Amino acid sequence: MQFSKVFLMNICVLTTMVYVAMLLHKYWFNEASGLFKYAFSVLLAIGAGWATMVFGLQLTDNIIFDLRFVPLLICTLAYSSPVTIFVIGLGIGLARLTFGLQQAAWAGFWNMVLLGLVCMLLNIWLRNKPWSFVRKITIVIVIVNVMNFLDIAVLGVIPFQVYMSTIVPVALPLSLGLSAFFVFILRDFQIERYRVVEIQNTNAALQRQTDRLMEAHKELEDQAKQLLLASQYKSEFLANMSHELRTPLNSIIALSGLIGDRDKQASPAEAVEYAGIIHTSGQELLRLIDDVLDLSKVEAGKMEITVETVILSEIAYALEHQFRHVAEQKGLDFVTEEAEGLPDVIYSDALRLQQIIRNLLSNALKFTVSGRVTLRMEHVVLEHEGKQEEWIAFRVKDTGIGIPEEMQSAIFEAFRQADGSISRRFGGTGLGLSISRALAQLLGGFLELQSKEGEGSQFTLYVPLRRTEG
Template structure:
């Protein structure tokens, strides 16, 4: 009975030590290196054998009975390197000597070394056999327990007759049963940990998939919203375009009929006026069609850019000449400013540069009822974000209606205006800024906007000098 109590205490100690080691591994050593974990596991096995000897059954004369060999049984199927088993056996044997150097201690040390050798042999043999875990552990448990008894008979200090007749019948069955119990408990604990780990992995995977689904749903909702807005803008564009095309065409048809009927009238100023209106309407129609064609070319990647030397003063002169009459008609002040440190020439496509400035100035005059429109050409300071080398800037500033913050980015998209009703009040299709930004990209520059609703806007075109 005393043997059983000691062995049960040993099992409790080993179980507590194993669980504590797993907690330390989980919370303190989860980021430690593999070599450190391996070394600590070997020391743990030796320490477990030593701890069972602390709570062993003492026969007197320093003779101890315990389950010090149980860590060897577990380690036989855990470690891939068989030499480690010999190290553990020698380590537990050396731990026996810490309780006193006498014949019983040396016999116990020799016993553990021999059991370590046996576990090395078992480890090497069982690797070659395609058995399951319980078949292998059964062989190891019986072999180690029986070998332990044989070693005590051969090398122990207890009289052989007493040991065989009185002690072996009690300790051998208890040792085998407790060995199976500890292995089963440890295996079940390990399986439970694996189940928990699998559940955690499944939970993390499910959470990740859920997050991905939520993110995908947000993206789809955003895309659906964008598609809805795009459809709305395109519908407004088609309606506006229909109106813009119908008005000049109606004028051409009606006034052409007047000219035909005018054969009965004398040639005079009225016919010339009609012809001028026809010409103006035709030009407006041509510009609309050109805008559509330019946008289609840019989107298809068919727009050709010709880099040549462009005189800045000529560009400003052309703009002044083109918009002077519009400024006079609307009673607006048209100002052109050129910084004195500007280079005389830049290398770019003159036609596309003029097209961009025309679009910007047209919008400025269109949406400005009073005040002024300014075209300023200046040289930015070096080191502006995203720009290296020498640049030149063209700023178109107006005192018009301005653009709300939320519409300052969408307004550059095709078919969009700050307000769908603007086209009905001011005219236009909303393609000018989209074409301007696309052409700016082809010229290697960038187009920026600063605006405050009701206080005017400033569009700045940055172009590299070369």
């Protein structure tokens, strides 16, 4: 009867320790490292063996009967490392010595060392067996229990005949039954824990999928808005392009019709004037077509760059000659400046370089009602992509309408202007800055904008002092 009470108490202690360990793992050690959890489980198994001794049956001052070997049963199938199982057996054996160093204590120590060795060999033997958990744990329970009682019979201080005739018939069946009962409880705990973890993982996966769906939904909404805006911008672009094309075409058609009308034959002076207007309208049409073709080439990656020697003074002279009369017609001052230290030549594509600056000057003059437009060329050294480099800065500054800060990035996109109404007021297709930015990148440079609404703008084109092929 005493064995029944003590062994049942041992099982209750072990079950309580398992439950407390699960609570610690759930609430305290959940985020701990794998190594910490592994070490904690080993110490827990050793501590469980020690706890069974504390609540064991004290037959005499030296002899303790308990189920200290039971933690080894589940460890035999739970751990992948056989050495760990032996360490647990050794640890429980050393724990027995904390109750004294008498002959019985040393017998208990060597018993646990032998059981640890047996469980280690069982782990190696059963590892690759295609058997069920129930079959494997039954083998472990029977072998370990039998070995435990044989070890005590041989190593212990109780006379062999007395031990085998009075203690084993009672203690062995109890030990087998309660060992199986504890393993069943622990296995049920584990299965329930696996279910909880599986549910948690499933919920986490569902949450991640929900988050991804929400992100995808948001991205689709953003894309829909972008498509709607793109459609709006292209509609505005087509409307502007239609106006820009119709104006010179109407002039060409009307004036060429007047020149060819025999009933209303124009005078030579009128014919010359009409021819001039037709020529100007044709150039405007050619410019519009060139813009569209340039944009398509840039987007298709077909734009070619030719690196050559570019004389900066010639660029300044050509641009001043081209835009001087436009500024005078609008009553604006147009100034070109060359800063000190400016080199005579750079190595770039002269045609594309002038195309960019012409676009910037054309916009500056177009959107400036009064004041001045300035083209300034400077030699600068600045950091770009993490290194110091030499650049030529072409600064086009005006005193025009300026650009709101929230629209300063949008104006470089194709088909867009700071305000759709601007194209109706000032004309233009909105392609110039998009083409200019793309060409600047092909030249190895970039564009910068500084502007304040109502106070004018400054576009700065940076090109490297020496542009290599490719």
